[in-house]
Amino acid sequence: MTTLASLYKTNYAVWAQRNADLLRAGRFEELDIEHLLEELSDMSKSDRRELHSRLLVLLAHLLKWQFQYPQLNDRWREFDGRSWRSTIVEQRAQLEGLLRQSPGLNSAVEESIAEAYPAAVRLARKETGLPKSTFPDSCPYSSAQILDENYYPETA
Template sequence: MRKGDLYEEDYNLWSDLQIAALKNRDVDALDWENLAADLDYPKYWIDHQLVMVISSLLELYGDFNAEDFEKYHWKTFVDTNRFMLNGVLEDWPHYSEKIKFAIPKAYLSAVNLMERHGKGKGFEFKFPDTCPFSFEQILEDGWYPA
């Protein structure tokens, strides 16, 4: 079986073998293509999911005089993206620190999105300079800003 096939068929085994190869400095056993993609992809995916969660929380935080249906929509969006991020942390708990570190940058992106979104709706809202949501709140199932 080729290394790339194992990546598709049994990711956990592939991952264990790649870790062992790295620890043993066995460069011939490394699946370079999938290893590089695997190390690169989660950062961008996590950043995207984080911006989506924070921007949705900001929509609720700012309220923008939203109707109940729209609030439900944003809560659903928050829940969906939280589910994805929490799934990452279940599989790769070491990404917890990466997510914490990414919050300030994701917050700035989310504020930019929400300011443009609010202006398009005719609302002006001044968001705090720093993220008003803790790491735990961002990931806590069922938590929304009051």
């Protein structure tokens, strides 16, 4: 095991800095390629997990907005959905930042929506108590609508 490879296990910050220095110097043969590849792969996975997580929460709140908001608004005049709106705004802002920082994720948005939607329905069902049949089988929102800061679904 090279010194650089063993440094990966003992002092990650120094390992990362040394690899960065080697890259800048064009000394590619000295890089710890195995661990660099592992780190790059993990970064991609982490970004995709964050994309999925934020979409799940956003979708669940859009579903609650569309399918439960009218019931609550009818029962409690003072209910205005402010906390749901706040969560929707926050998740969209975080998604915008994530996609700006990692533009390669844009190609994964559609797939992530499809993967997150069933879990978003489960979350919305648990939080609202509404039956599964209330919610569409597939995501009723386009990716453009989901990410559009001015879009709120029509209430059912």
